[in-house]
Amino acid sequence: MFELLLTDPKSKARRGRLTTSHGIIETPVFMPVGTQASVKALDNRELLEMDTQIILGNTYHLSIRPGMEIIEAAGGLHSFMNWKSPILTDSGGFQVFSLAKIRKIKNNGVEFRSHLDGSLLFLGPQESMAIQRKLGSDIAMAFDECPAHDSSPRELQAAIDRTIRWAKECRVQPRAEGQLVFGISQGGINPRLRERCTKEIVSLDFDGYAIGGVSVGEPEPEMMFAVDITEPFLPKNKVRYAMGLGTPSQMVELIARGVDMFDCVLPTRIARNGTAYTRKGTVNIKAGYAKSDFHPIEEGCTCFACRNHTRAYIRHLLNVNEILGLKLMSIHNSHFYLQLMKEIRTHLENGTFSDFRKEFVANYVPSERVRAMSKNVTLPPITAIKSTHKGKIAKAKKTKAPSTVKTSKATKNIKGKQVKKQIGPKPTNISEPLKHSNNES
Amino acid sequence: MFELLLTDPKSKARRGRLTTSHGIIETPVFMPVGTQASVKALDNRELLEMDTQIILGNTYHLSIRPGMEIIEAAGGLHSFMNWKSPILTDSGGFQVFSLAKIRKIKNNGVEFRSHLDGSLLFLGPQESMAIQRKLGSDIAMAFDECPAHDSSPRELQAAIDRTIRWAKECRVQPRAEGQLVFGISQGGINPRLRERCTKEIVSLDFDGYAIGGVSVGEPEPEMMFAVDITEPFLPKNKVRYAMGLGTPSQMVELIARGVDMFDCVLPTRIARNGTAYTRKGTVNIKAGYAKSDFHPIEEGCTCFACRNHTRAYIRHLLNVNEILGLKLMSIHNSHFYLQLMKEIRTHLENGTFSDFRKEFVANYVPSERVRAMSKNVTLPPITAIKSTHKGKIAKAKKTKAPSTVKTSKATKNIKGKQVKKQIGPKPTNISEPLKHSNNES
Numbered sequence: 029m030f031e032l033l034l035t036d037p038k039s040k041a042r043r044g045r046l047t048t049s050h051g052i053i054e055t056p057v058f059m060p061v062g063t064q065a066s067v068k069a070l071d072n073r074e075l076l077e078m079d080t081q082i083i084l085g086n087t088y089h090l091s092i093r094p095g096m097e098i099i100e101a102a103g104g105l106h107s108f109m110n111w112k113s114p115i116l117t118d119s120g121g122f123q124v125f126s127l128a129k130i131r132k133i134k135n136n137g138v139e140f141r142s143h144l145d146g147s148l149l150f151l152g153p154q155e156s157m158a159i160q161r162k163l164g165s166d167i168a169m170a171f172d173e174c175p176a177h178d179s180s181p182r183e184l185q186a187a188i189d190r191t192i193r194w195a196k197e198c199r200v201q202p203r204a205e206g207q208l209v210f211g212i213s214q215g216g217i218n219p220r221l222r223e224r225c226t227k228e229i230v231s232l233d234f235d236g237y238a239i240g241g242v243s244v245g246e247p248e249p250e251m252m253f254a255v256d257i258t259e260p261f262l263p264k265n266k267v268r269y270a271m272g273l274g275t276p277s278q279m280v281e282l283i284a285r286g287v288d289m290f291d292c293v294l295p296t297r298i299a300r301n302g303t304a305y306t307r308k309g310t311v312n313i314k315a316g317y318a319k320s321d322f323h324p325i326e327e328g329c330t331c332f333a334c335r336n337h338t339r340a341y342i343r344h345l346l347n348v349n350e351i352l353g354l355k356l357m358s359i360h361n362s363h364f365y366l367q368l369m370k371e372i373r374t375h376l377e378n379g380t381f382s383d384f385r386k387e388f389v390a391n392y393v394p395s396e397r398v399r400a401m402s403k404n405v406t407l408p409p410i411t412a413i414k415s416t417h418k419g420k421i422a423k424a425k426k427t428k429a430p431s432t433v434k435t436s437k438a439t440k441n442i443k444g445k446q447v448k449k450q451i452g453p454k455p456t457n458i459s460e461p462l463k464h465s466n467n468e469s
Numbered sequence: 470m471f472e473l474l475l476t477d478p479k480s481k482a483r484r485g486r487l488t489t490s491h492g493i494i495e496t497p498v499f500m501p502v503g504t505q506a507s508v509k510a511l512d513n514r515e516l517l518e519m520d521t522q523i524i525l526g527n528t529y530h531l532s533i534r535p536g537m538e539i540i541e542a543a544g545g546l547h548s549f550m551n552w553k554s555p556i557l558t559d560s561g562g563f564q565v566f567s568l569a570k571i572r573k574i575k576n577n578g579v580e581f582r583s584h585l586d587g588s589l590l591f592l593g594p595q596e597s598m599a600i601q602r603k604l605g606s607d608i609a610m611a612f613d614e615c616p617a618h619d620s621s622p623r624e625l626q627a628a629i630d631r632t633i634r635w636a637k638e639c640r641v642q643p644r645a646e647g648q649l650v651f652g653i654s655q656g657g658i659n660p661r662l663r664e665r666c667t668k669e670i671v672s673l674d675f676d677g678y679a680i681g682g683v684s685v686g687e688p689e690p691e692m693m694f695a696v697d698i699t700e701p702f703l704p705k706n707k708v709r710y711a712m713g714l715g716t717p718s719q720m721v722e723l724i725a726r727g728v729d730m731f732d733c734v735l736p737t738r739i740a741r742n743g744t745a746y747t748r749k750g751t752v753n754i755k756a757g758y759a760k761s762d763f764h765p766i767e768e769g770c771t772c773f774a775c776r777n778h779t780r781a782y783i784r785h786l787l788n789v790n791e792i793l794g795l796k797l798m799s800i801h802n803s804h805f806y807l808q809l810m811k812e813i814r815t816h817l818e819n820g821t822f823s824d825f826r827k828e829f830v831a832n833y834v835p836s837e838r839v840r841a842m843s844k845n846v847t848l849p850p851i852t853a854i855k856s857t858h859k860g861k862i863a864k865a866k867k868t869k870a871p872s873t874v875k876t877s878k879a880t881k882n883i884k885g886k887q888v889k890k891q892i893g894p895k896p897t898n899i900s901e902p903l904k905h906s907n908n909e910s
Contacts, residue, residue, distance in 0.1 A: 064785075064786075064789045064791060065782070065785065065786075066786055066791040066792075066793045066794075068791065068792060068793075069792040069793065070793070071773075071777075071793055071796065071797075072777065073773075089789075093785065093788060093789050094760065094781070094784075094785040094788070097761075098760055098761050098781060098785070101761050101763070101781075102761075102763055102779070102781060102782075108779075108781070108782055108785075109778075109782055110777050110778055110782070319535065319539055320538075320539050320542050320543075322542070322543055332512075332514075336512075336513065336551050337550075337551055338543070338549075340535070340539060340542075340543060340549070341506070341543075341549055341550055341551070343535075344505075344506065344534065344535040344539070344549075345505075345506075345507055347534060347535070348505045348530075348534050350505060350507040350509065351507075351509060351510040351792055351795060351796065352507045352509075352510065352511070352512055353507075354792060355512065355792070355796075356512075
């Protein structure tokens with residue numbers, strides 16, 4: 029399914045081709061995130077115009093709303109959202125650990141309370157794979173446990189044990205026709221654990237491999253290190269996916285380290301807060317200087333926003349809370365990511381990737397604010413580890429709801445309530461706060 | 470500038486053609502409302518694809534944000550928003566009377582406090598025309614006084630006196646190159662006052678005439694009556710515009726009464742609250758039945774939303790607060806209005822308008838909710854009438870701000886705060902309440 033076309037002579041960067049049920053994906057590739065069956069503020073035409081090859085959907089969110097009954101009745105996720113190109117679905121593991129209220133980790137999955145209404149749910153490898161089979165995604169992800177980056181060695185070890193056990197279960201579950209399944213490596217920045225976990229996962233012979241446990245609040249050097257200690261144990265003939273990453277310069281560096289696939293909410297999330305990517309870093313389009321800046325967000329950019337509108341106009345739209353402002357910003361930032369991947373593929377083909385990498389990373393100076401944002405996803409600590417397994421159904425048996433529901437840090441931003449601590453410009457009533465939110469992850 | 474192509478033999482309906490600096494407008498025409506230099510949730514391409522011939526902009530809103538300095542620097546409103554087709558600008562009169570905090574009506578205009586920050590501003594015929602000249606709209610509206618529909622005869626009389634006096638001033642102000650100026654008739658449902666006002670306004674020889682004082686909270690029969698008692702005094706060879714109207718069936722009826730132009734915020738406003746137009750009336754796409762309704766909003770509709778997506782998908786998007794849901798709904802409803810006008814023009818050309826009118830109005834049964842909405846625009850009573858004129862500048866001399874600022878009913882929905890009394894479905898944090906809001910009028 030994956031064809032390695034060439035490897036860069038001066039780095040580990042790879043140019044490849046992944047064949048899926050809904051089409052061929054040229055790698056390296058960036059996958060816009062459509063958590064709730066919509067890439068925020070963009071329609072399918074806009075996505076295709078900016079060279080989107082594949083989008084993400086999310087098991088956890090979609091199984092809650094609209095629910096699998098409706099997506100099945102629609103004929104799967106492609107049909108439900110009328111997206112004819114490939115879709116990768118996340119397993120829901122990350123969301124269960126980052127968004128769910130109070131949860132109990134059990135042998136065969138996690139019992140947790142919905143971040144929306146507190147109802148008791150159960151998600152494990154069998155349930156996740158069954159949902160992804162019904163979603164009919166081209167690529168399903170194994171259900172893993174994603175420990176926080178500051179987990180204790182004992183917690184990390186336990187998480188890896190479960191991740192491996194669950195991967196084995198995922199591997200043997202029935203799939204949708206032609207569906208690929210990717211295994212996920214965990215292990216934080218512990219080389220021994222990463223090696224063990226990666227080798228075990230690879231031994232299961234998945235269609236591709238993801239490096240998990242990154243984009244969970246760790247500093248950038250730790251994230252790079254996690255990839256560095258994982259990559260050597262990944263087979264060359266399978267595609268590699270760094271989950272939840274990253275900034276433009278991070279992606280360039282990760283490609284140089286042998287990663288092929290990326291997904292990240294940053295482009296659309298920071299867009300809605302007025303921050304735009306340029307080749308020289310990020311700029312704040314809501315700032316005062318932009319009031320009468322009659323240039324496009326970036327000179328030479330071929331996106332719909334830059335071809336048609338000025339910073340001054342977009343700044344005005346953001347300032348008066350017009351939805352169009354959010355869309356134009358989201359188009360620009362998503363286009364920036366996709367265009368970057370396209371360029372990198374060309375440089376790999378031309379043998380000029382290393383020069384490009386040096387130049388790009390030297391020129392690209394992200395603001396402190398965006399640096400902070402890209403690290404601002406924190407997983408709550410594991411609260412309870414139990415080894416009893418009550419049932420295999422996704423909806424757990426109705427038990428007495430606890431009178432006080434503990435709310436993890438990551439769930440404070442529910443139902444549009446804005447978190448108090450706010451990074452960056454004052455939020456509008458349309459935009460979401462920058463903090464890792466329940467809607468897009 | 471206006472060519473009357475034909476008049477329907479069985480009604481007063483007209484098929485016409487209005488030539489402006491930025492192109493020809495075929496009438497009857499519906500003008501999508503872009504109060505703040507953006508038709509809510511839609512981009513220029515989407516507007517053109519649905520056959521938009523002309524859009525509205527607003528003197529009051531645009532002069533406050535982004536401010537005339539920026540729009541002038543951009544080279545006018547067309548250039549600022551990159552809209553190459555015609556634009557009509559409202560004079561700001563309606564907004565001063567409906568949105569501004571505390572105001573004093575003076576001989577040459579209105580001193581009022583900004584609905585945004587309470588700053589003291591002044592707008593009169595000279596200021597309004599100067600702003601519209603700078604905006605560079607194709608059609609500028611005279612600055613009038615729009616009295617509430619329940620005004621006393623004395624108040625109505627005074628409003629008409631000022632409207633006539635101000636129209637005379639507007640008529641002689643300098644214009645942008647090729648700019649047309651329309652006069653506005655007031656007079657509520659008083660036949661004597663309507664006749665007097667209309668005759669006086671028409672005697673000034675404007676390029677077109679608007680029927681104002683409708684869409685101000687009056688019941689539908691009163692609105693129709695106001696048009697019936699105004700139309701006979703309007704010249705046949707000039708275009709007629711019913712301001713702020715209406716529902717689809719109201720527009721059909723108004724066309725039959727000799728009206729050529731319409732603008733209304735209903736299509737986009739009710740869209741954002743989940744209500745869609747169909748040929749049989751309105752439907753609530755957020756309602757439970759739509760969860761698994763895999764048909765388009767309306768079978769046979771050629772809009773982007775109906776060609777690509779189902780009610781179930783759009784319902785899901787609205788349910789999870791995805792911006793795309795607001796856009797798809799806005800596209801459908803705006804397309805519905807524009808398509809209706811296109812059909813009417815064809816029926817007029819084919820001599821089948823009267824049959825169409827009968828059939829359309831018989832089939833179209835708006836829900837009570839939407840009926841209520843279309844009447845839900847209330848103007849506050851006139852609070853002060855003074856005849857002193859302090860100055861001609863738009864920004865009034867800084868006087869002591871009153872320690873208590875009276876807030877009119879219509880200004881309660883400021884800065885995104887939701888009004889308590891809510892019609893229709895629970896609002897999302899993205900959508901605006903249905904009540905006449907400061908953003909779109």
